[in-house]
Amino acid sequence: MERIVVYSLVLSGLLFSMGMLGVVVRRHPLVMFMCIELMLNAANLAFIAFAWHLQEVSGQVYALIVMAVAAAEVAVGLAIIVAVYRYRADVDIDDVSTLRG
Amino acid sequence: MNGLELWVFVPVAVLAVIGAGGLVGARNPVHCALFLMLNLLSLAALFLILSAPLIAALQIIVYAGAIMVLFVFVILFFVRPGQVYTVSYSLPLMYSLGALLSVVALGVVLTALYQGGLFHPGVPVPPTAETPLDVAAPASLGVALFSRYLLPFELTSLLLLVAMLGAVVMARRVSREPAGGKRSPEGDS
Numbered sequence: 209m210e211r212i213v214v215y216s217l218v219l220s221g222l223l224f225s226m227g228m229l230g231v232v233v234r235r236h237p238l239v240m241f242m243c244i245e246l247m248l249n250a251a252n253l254a255f256i257a258f259a260w261h262l263q264e265v266s267g268q269v270y271a272l273i274v275m276a277v278a279a280a281e282v283a284v285g286l287a288i289i290v291a292v293y294r295y296r297a298d299v300d301i302d303d304v305s306t307l308r309g
Numbered sequence: 310m311n312g313l314e315l316w317v318f319v320p321v322a323v324l325a326v327i328g329a330g331g332l333v334g335a336r337n338p339v340h341c342a343l344f345l346m347l348n349l350l351s352l353a354a355l356f357l358i359l360s361a362p363l364i365a366a367l368q369i370i371v372y373a374g375a376i377m378v379l380f381v382f383v384i385l386f387f388v389r390p391g392q393v394y395t396v397s398y399s400l401p402l403m404y405s406l407g408a409l410l411s412v413v414a415l416g417v418v419l420t421a422l423y424q425g426g427l428f429h430p431g432v433p434v435p436p437t438a439e440t441p442l443d444v445a446a447p448a449s450l451g452v453a454l455f456s457r458y459l460l461p462f463e464l465t466s467l468l469l470l471v472a473m474l475g476a477v478v479m480a481r482r483v484s485r486e487p488a489g490g491k492r493s494p495e496g497d498s
Binding site: 211212214215216217218219220221222223224225226227228229230232233234236238239241242243245246249252253256257259260263264265266268269271272273275276277278279280281282283284286287288289290291293 | 314315318319322325326329330332333338341342345348349352355356358359360361363364367368371372375376379380383384386387403404406407408410411412414415418419422444449450453454458461462465468469471472473475476479480
């Protein structure tokens with residue numbers, strides 16, 4: 209296997225684990241969302257690397273679909289965060305633990 | 310892959326790791342957004358190296374353009390003057406637990422890659438496509454997107470429509486709710 213594919217996959221795993229660390233450790237909801245975006249991008253890098261390795265275009269199609277899903281997730285998630293902020297005026301994720309409105 | 314592309318690859322990969330580390334470690338959310346933008350741009354460069362120019366352009370347009378603008382807008386929308394960003398955690402062990410979890414995840418990934426024979430060079434890859442097509446050309450991606458992957462593509466557009474409607478509905482309900490009983494301290498209109 210080519211060296212650049214190896215490096216890409218190792219980098220992808222590293223970025224994914226760093227994003228997971230951010231989601232677990234940080235408490236600001238927007239920063240948690242950005243860490244989720246980081247994880248999605250790491251998965252995209254793995255898709256692109258495999259598409260290059262196999263000389264197949266399917267990986268790029270999946271990366272495109274992941275990108276669209278990330279855009280939809282950001283739209284809905286930011287709307288939820290805006291709603292929570294307007295209601296509570298709070299920035300700590302631990303205080304937003306109730307499901308009642 | 311010749312050596313020149315590796316000489317481009319390694320510094321860009323280091324930039325991507327720096328962006329991710331800054332995203333996890335920075336205290337101010339605006340700095341987090343800027344570090345994430347550094348990470349996204351360097352990943353776009355990596356996509357260019359991996360011969361996916363259309364995905365690289367869409368990465369810059371969609372992520373670094375649209376999504377990050379949305380993030381920065383929402384962050385600046387909720388910054389209060391004199392707000393102190395604390396990086397405090399509910400559990401004192403949270404640093405070490407999170408680090409342990411991410412190290413375990415990285416170890417699982419690397420072990421899977423090693424078991425999959427990734428680090429053994431010279432394994433011949435059977436050609437999957439009958440006719441070798443040019444993966445770097447956006448035309449082949451477009452053809453695949455509109456012939457073989459037409460259903461996922463259309464479902465993606467449906468998903469985007471549903472997400473847009475959901476975001477609009479949530480924003481409307483919030484702006485109408487101050488007329489009701491439950492109140493937040495600011496913004497009576």
